[in-house]
Amino acid sequence: MENHFNKPMFHSDELKEKVIVVTGGGSGLGKSMTRYFLKLGAKVVISSRNIDKLKATASELEKETGGKVLPVQCDVRDYEQVEKMVANTIAAFGKVDGLVNNAAGNFISPTERLSAHAFDTIIDIVLKGSKNCTLALGKHWIDIKQKSATVLNIVTTYAFTGSAYVVPSATAKAGVLAMTRSLAVEWAKYGIRMNAVAPGPFPTKGAWDRLLPGDLKEKFDVTKKVPLRRVGDHQELANLAAYLMSDFSAYINGEVITIDGGEWLQGAGEFNMLEKIPPELWDMLEAMIKGKGK
Ligand code: HXC
Ligand code: NAP
Numbered sequence: 001m002e003n004h005f006n007k008p009m010f011h012s013d014e015l016k017e018k019v020i021v022v023t024g025g026g027s028g029l030g031k032s033m034t035r036y037f038l039k040l041g042a043k044v045v046i047s048s049r050n051i052d053k054l055k056a057t058a059s060e061l062e063k064e065t066g067g068k069v070l071p072v073q074c075d076v077r078d079y080e081q082v083e084k085m086v087a088n089t090i091a092a093f094g095k096v097d098g099l100v101n102n103a104a105g106n107f108i109s110p111t112e113r114l115s116a117h118a119f120d121t122i123i124d125i126v127l128k129g130s131k132n133c134t135l136a137l138g139k140h141w142i143d144i145k146q147k148s149a150t151v152l153n154i155v156t157t158y159a160f161t162g163s164a165y166v167v168p169s170a171t172a173k174a175g176v177l178a179m180t181r182s183l184a185v186e187w188a189k190y191g192i193r194m195n196a197v198a199p200g201p202f203p204t205k206g207a208w209d210r211l212l213p214g215d216l217k218e219k220f221d222v223t224k225k226v227p228l229r230r231v232g233d234h235q236e237l238a239n240l241a242a243y244l245m246s247d248f249s250a251y252i253n254g255e256v257i258t259i260d261g262g263e264w265l266q267g268a269g270e271f272n273m274l275e276k277i278p279p280e281l282w283d284m285l286e287a288m289i290k291g292k293g294k
Contacts, residue, residue, distance in 0.1 A: 016041030024103030038067030076129030184254030200260025
């Protein structure tokens, strides 16, 4: 059977009339999700620090999809800028239905080499930034008694496993996951759903330049860490995000959906290294084990 993993899942106007804010929407996975939301009829606000990049992405995606994109400069670390971004969104589109907390900062480093400021920088972008956007929009939705709204937090699998050498990011993403589950309960009475996705490796320039710099890309074949032996395709993540932002997922709340080809489980299972044993060796091993009982 042909594999359709890189094909769009929805085909018409499943996000029509929805206004969605995507932080970090000018590049990488944020841009890919934005492209698909537009194709499905949403109006999208993309925000980050670099307004030139946002404008270029907005005009590229508007041409490609015929949709409407508003680029807004906003450093998610600064609550006042986030409040202004929300005000700009409402001024342009009249309302907001969804938020994708996608903006992030990260780099690999032994933790003891980090300055306190370096650690703070990642916590501030990832945890404080997601908190700022969620709080500003949550207050707004509750104030105006909006019937339904959705927040999608982009975390990663080490939010629950932890990971060496990206400790500030792991710490911050774990906090975002705790916020997702906590507010899923607390704000459900206001019609606000909160979910998360935990992607495994999806090649983007932002992540690859910082997590696999120089020839690390050649030295570490990331596909070997994945049972399905491939990296993720951006459309696969966009399909999942579109579903979680749509009304089709209206009963999903407080969930974190892993999309990693089984990567974190391969690293976790006690005996998963036995995958390396060739079939012919199993006869010998079986005989040895059975022999022990006699
Ligand atoms: C040690 C570092 C460092 C490094 C920066 N710092 N890079 N320390 N090793 N490689 C220190 C600096 O010296 C400084 O501390 C502090 O961090 C802040 O650095 P700035 O450059 O001033 O910060 P800023 O301009 O705010 O930039 C933030 C950034 C940058 C995170 C450092 O990389 C960035 O803009 N990133 C955004 C995009 C991004 O990271 N995308 C990847 C997401 S990937 P001092 O003490 O000297 O002042 C991702 C994937 C997860 O999250 C899972 C994958 C499977
Ligand atoms: P990316 O292209 O570098 O995306 C990060 C975005 O965040 C950029 O557009 C950046 O834009 C924005 N950003 C950074 N600091 C910001 C700030 N202070 N305020 C506002 N925006 C800020 O990398 P990506 O791979 O697409 O990552 C997207 C998301 O997926 C992140 O949450 C990441 O943790 C997650 N993720 C990625 C992978 C992967 O394999 N790629 C795996 C797991 C999880 P500016 O520089 O213009 O501000």
